[in-house]
Amino acid sequence: MREITYAQAVKEAMSEEMRCDPDVFFMGEDIGVYGGAFGISNGMLAEFGPERVRDTPISENGFVGAAVGAAVTGSRPIVELMFSDFMTVCFDHILNQAPKMRYMFGGKAKVPMVLRTAAGGGTGAAAQHSQSLETIYAHIPGLKVVVPSTPYDAKGLLKTAIRDDNPVIFLEQKLLYRTKGDVPEEEYTIPFGIADIKRPGADCTIITYGRMVQLSLQAAELLAQEGIDAEVIDIRTLLPLDTATLIQSVKKTKHCVIVHEAVKFAGFGGELAATIHESEAFYYLDAPVKRLGAVSAPIPFNPVLEKNCFPTVEEIVQAVRETQS
């Protein structure tokens, strides 16, 4: 099978959907000639023209709101928000408008829009360009929240997002854009709400998503050398969440470690831990559920300080070891 990057996978998903559905269009800051801040949309302007690949001014509240209006009138906009941190200046549309229209309007409205944005740290971009804020979105009924970890998942999940009739927050991982993976040439989509067992194992379930999937897989390889067989589950979508796969896995392994890049305190890991605790899996646990996440600090600029904010492979290995003792 051919290998492409995560960034190429995102572009392919958008381009394929735009080719087959004239209602789909794409807008965002510097997505045209510039090709997007992360180079995702290189070449799309030439293929689709400036009406369907529309550069926006630095006016997030304006163009994210416009996406809501376009969606509710029958268009299917994809919006690129350059950094996920910028959702703070258009949060009204993400929180009060897009996810509530259908409900408030008695089921008559549909808001088929995708908000794609680059999330996560590790790039030296400091406190306002490095956050992982997915928990905030996942807290809002009416939204769907996707965090893909591989090129294959990015493409299949984004195609599903574009075809979905609801507002979807699609959180791409900056540090994964250049990673490569197998992606078939043939058409495929990946349904929401289906977790993916990235590595089967018998001794401990590592529940994770986004960039931490890679680190968890590396940790699992190291643990295997010690005779600990970890299962790595990538939840892929936070909302809807595939609770059944998580519960089933923990019942099997009897141990659970949760890993995410977002701040640990009040992070999505709390929801995942509660999912286990509130289910029958609780009675199978041989050790308390452990959570790993970023420290409670704004992301610092200094590279050594920044690196130490996030969970590391060594910490994941250590956490799994502790559950086995």
Add this chain to the structure above:
Amino acid sequence: MPTTHPKALHKEFLSKMLLARKFEEQVQTLFAQGLVHGTTHLGIGEEATAVGTILAAEPQDYLLATHRGHNHALAKGVDINAMMAEILAKSDGVCKGKGGSMHIADLDKGILGANGILGSSAPIACGAGMTIRRRGEDRIVLCFFGDGAANLGAVHEAMNLAALWNLPVLFVLVNNTYGMSLHISKASSDPDLTKRAYPFGIPAETVDGNDVIAVYDTVKHARDYVVEHGPMLIVENTYRISGHSKSDGNLYRTKAEIAEWREKCPILRHKKYLLDKEIFTAEAIDEMDKETTAIIEAAVAYGKASPEPSLDTILTDIYA
């Protein structure tokens, strides 16, 4: 000077304004009786802005209303029974009882919603305009907002986008003099709100918002301009006779001021015009009044008889 408007249009002006007024007075009464929960924002005194504007537009035009949006919804033709049922939070409400006064919407009529967040309708209006342009449709977007919302960044961002992308959006600024309690002179550095459009190259006009004919004529021309050239702003100056919401003690204005504006009521004014010009007799106007009262009474009966939404609807219509 003889009127240039057909008699049927004058009848529609008056009957729609009466419908809006009597609807809101009825809502006030139901509120006092404890039959309406939550809150409502009434636009008593502002009827000519909604009716004149919406009758000058075309039925296929989209509309975004403000949180004070009963007038807009009724003028645009939302079923009055479904409106009243919604105010009463019933299952036959236009939003199945889940939106209420502040979120009246009817997509079948092109109403993309009243909005509880001020100013947010403006960027949404731009997006509706994008769909219209993309599909080459023969319609525009009426984007209502108030003098209070005029100070929001969202409105300025939207005006920039509408001008930049040449979107068919008519910005309708209903200046009702107060943003809740704050007089426009205490909220806007320059109370001439037409100037808000100029930095974006958007033309603007002011009209007496209590003169339904003037509003209609102004918007008729404005709509033609929007279809041909792109966005425009109309500032419709009026006055909110009713309080901001149910909790308003009117501490920020005098009784004399309110009384003065009651004299300038757009409905009284239009009735007087119709009599002076001998377009309708007093008896005919009285008949319209009675017909409207009967429609409202029927709507209240419909709303009261409508069942409460079933509990399982808490979790329906969240996702498509």
